């Protein structure tokens with residue numbers, strides 16, 4: 305055992321269940337215990353400092369010691385630590401948060417419903433799509449389409465849309481044949497030889513339309529997509545993709561649900577990924593950077609026509625039969641509101657736009673590295689795809705765990721990254737990162753790559 309009996313690590317192995325962890329390996333190696341954070345950095349319990357190059361799980365936008373968020377939580381805890389939003393109740397932070405959110409939301413979002421996590425937001429968006437079509441008397445129009453490698457959480461319905469084998473296999477997902485998948489919009493892997501991004505996008509939109517026609521448009525309710533695929537490998541869409549996809553959706557009266565859980569609040573150098581890619585959504589899910597992850601909170605936003613359909617149907621039932629004990633928790637709402645105020649007052653978007661070109665330049669320069677097949681990204685998010693052979697794009701055998709080896713070497717070099725499906729290694733630092741820190745991040749990533757190259761090729 306690498307850890308001492310009765311150490312924190314031993315206690316963790318004895319009692320803690322970890323997501324996304326090889327449980328058997330974990331029993332041998334124990335956890336990496338993180339003790340504190342400051343700015344873009346975190347420290348482990350042995351005093352080692354790391355750049356948190358994934359902002360936690362793509363979420364700690366304002367870094368790890370933002371006093372204003374701590375004060376907002378403390379203040380609200382002192383005033384009113386809990387109240388709910390059921391049955392005509394509300395609180396000041398909830399009202400102000402929803403007002404602010406809708407003011408900055410992608411057009412044409414009109415109302416916000418608050419919850420606790422990205423998965424809950426996705427589950428709720430699915431229920432909303434069903435309720436909406438029932439309100440319109442379209443009882444058959446219930447199927448939901450996601451993309452292979454899309455990530456939309458792990459709850460029973462959200463996990464049914466998360467079309468990543470690891471997240472579905474042996475969990476009996478998808479839970480029903482209401483959940484369908486279409487192609488991954490990954491040009492590097494999916495395009496035919498010589499096919500342009502535009503032609504690839506046309507082919508994928510056609511393929512989506514064929515799926516909808518084969519199922520019957522009267523049975524398809526919604527298409528759920530991340531503007532940039534995140535946990536599936538950081539995959540920005542090919543040029544013209546969303547324009548063509550949305551034309552198909554409009555033709556068949558299928559709702560566009562933009563899952564902005566990662567992209568929302570400046571990640572792609574616009575407030576929303578929807579703005580970066582010309583998406584006009586019917587519903588938007590967001591979480592993570594909504595509160596800089598200091599407290600759990602998420603939201604589903606909907607357009608006015610959807611809201612009106614809900615109003616009519618819920619009148620028939622006597623109430624809108626939907627809500628969570630902690631949805632609109634006043635302390636979480638107060639922290640989220642303060643986060644949005646900070647974004648505005650400090651012009652975080654302007655900062656991202658100033659730093660992103662350097663980030664993307666350093667990221668794309670890694671495309672020349674012998675281990676890197678593709679470097680891709682937008683704004684302050686990116687990934688490199690590890691390949692055995694750059695010319696043929698052949699991947700390493702899965703048992704080599706190539707991306708994981710790169711991840712391990714970046715950690716050894718003081719940088720947290722994340723290994724993702726398709727041998728991608730991702731980085732998505734706090735939005736407050738400055739240019740010098742961007743250079744430091746990529747210097748460390750480069751050293752990690754060089755070291756992994758030695759062991760992978762040696």
Ligand SMILES: Cc1ncc(COP(=O)(O)O)c(C=O)c1O
Nearest residue numbers: 421422423455456457534565566
């Ligand atoms: C795009 C997207 N949707 C949904 C989720 C699920 O969010 P949560 O883990 O808060 O349930 C995630 C989590 O990473 C995500 O990236």
